[in-house]
Amino acid sequence: MSIDAMVKRIEELKAEKDAVILSHNYQLPEVQRIADFVGDSLELAQKARDVSQSVIVFCGVHFMAETAALLSPEKTVLLPVMEAGCPMADMIDAPGLASMRAAHPDALVVCYVNSTAQVKAMSDVCCTSANAHGVVARIDPDSEVIFVPDRYLGMQVEKRTGRSLIKWPGYCPTHAKLVVEHVERARREHPGAPVIVHPESRPDVCEAADAVLSTGGMCRFARETSAPVVIVGTEVGLIDRLERENPAKKFVPLDERATCPNMKKTRLENVMAALETRHGRVTIAEPIASQARRAVEEMFASGRIRKAKY
Numbered sequence: 001m002s003i004d005a006m007v008k009r010i011e012e013l014k015a016e017k018d019a020v021i022l023s024h025n026y027q028l029p030e031v032q033r034i035a036d037f038v039g040d041s042l043e044l045a046q047k048a049r050d051v052s053q054s055v056i057v058f059c060g061v062h063f064m065a066e067t068a069a070l071l072s073p074e075k076t077v078l079l080p081v082m083e084a085g086c087p088m089a090d091m092i093d094a095p096g097l098a099s100m101r102a103a104h105p106d107a108l109v110v111c112y113v114n115s116t117a118q119v120k121a122m123s124d125v126c127c128t129s130a131n132a133h134g135v136v137a138r139i140d141p142d143s144e145v146i147f148v149p150d151r152y153l154g155m156q157v158e159k160r161t162g163r164s165l166i167k168w169p170g171y172c173p174t175h176a177k178l179v180v181e182h183v184e185r186a187r188r189e190h191p192g193a194p195v196i197v198h199p200e201s202r203p204d205v206c207e208a209a210d211a212v213l214s215t216g217g218m219c220r221f222a223r224e225t226s227a228p229v230v231i232v233g234t235e236v237g238l239i240d241r242l243e244r245e246n247p248a249k250k251f252v253p254l255d256e257r258a259t260c261p262n263m264k265k266t267r268l269e270n271v272m273a274a275l276e277t278r279h280g281r282v283t284i285a286e287p288i289a290s291q292a293r294r295a296v297e298e299m300f301a302s303g304r305i306r307k308a309k310y
């Protein structure tokens with residue numbers, strides 16, 4: 001089937017099945033282009049909650065579809081490729097977090113949304129790369145804080161808040177591919193171009209960059225900068241969105257090998273099949289769902305964060 005025929009069939013199926021397609025920024029360009037909304041995991045989870053359609057095809061990785069399902073329990077959330085997981089989310093599991101909590105019984109647990117529903121359910125509050133420092137700042141300064149699973153994001157939070165966190169040693173294998181030599185090479189090849197990197201990057205890469213920004217922050221920076229060329233240190237899929245939104249500017253990946261294989265597993269064929277058969281439904285059993293939802297909703301709240309009753 002040609003790409004055009006697939007795109008046409010997907011459009012028909014969307015109307016037939018009362019469905020909407022959400023795509024993460026790191027998906028293949030052809031998937032981003034057929035999506036109704038493109039964004040980061042949190043923007044998409046919020047979008048999933050707000051859309052009127054009853055079926056959501058979530059083009060991303062498993063934890064993202066879980067978060068969408070948590071926030072929209074009455075809707076059908078489909079993940080077109082069930083094997084699309086996140087290695088960083090899988091670096092921590094419930095027993096691992098339980099032993100960390102047992103070693104620090106008074107600590108509050110802050111959990112990056114890039115985590116499984118089970119790990120979220122055992123946390124006091126979730127955070128994103130955009131709001132992690134703000135979430136930690138809402139915790140009593142005398143309280144110990146466990147931060148999971150991304151130690152590099154945790155280090156950036158320590159830097160911004162001046163607090164010391166007990167960090168799980170997880171990391172994103174895709175962002176960890178970025179090294180200082182890439183920043184040096186980019187500066188040689190594109191003199192004067194600002195270098196922006198995601199906080200999942202190594203600390204020395206963050207130090208060498210001009211700005212450390214969440215995905216949403218990168219999109220804003222791209223819109224507002226007067227620089228004609230910007231060096232972007234994150235998963236290369238974001239380049240497609242930046243170019244679409246800012247056609248007069250040039251975006252150069254810090255390293256074009258920074259691709260997430262899991263994010264590239266979803267193809268148009270998978271989206272079409274998910275719509276046709278409604279396979280790949282993501283559901284979360286109780287009580288995990290309620291506990292994980294509480295941690296996500298606490299992130300959206302304001303005021304002091306208290307220890308939850310697990």
Ligand code: SF4
Nearest residue numbers: 086087088172174260
């Ligand atoms: S880019 Fe990193 S954090 Fe995102 S899904 Fe891939 S492995 Fe996970």
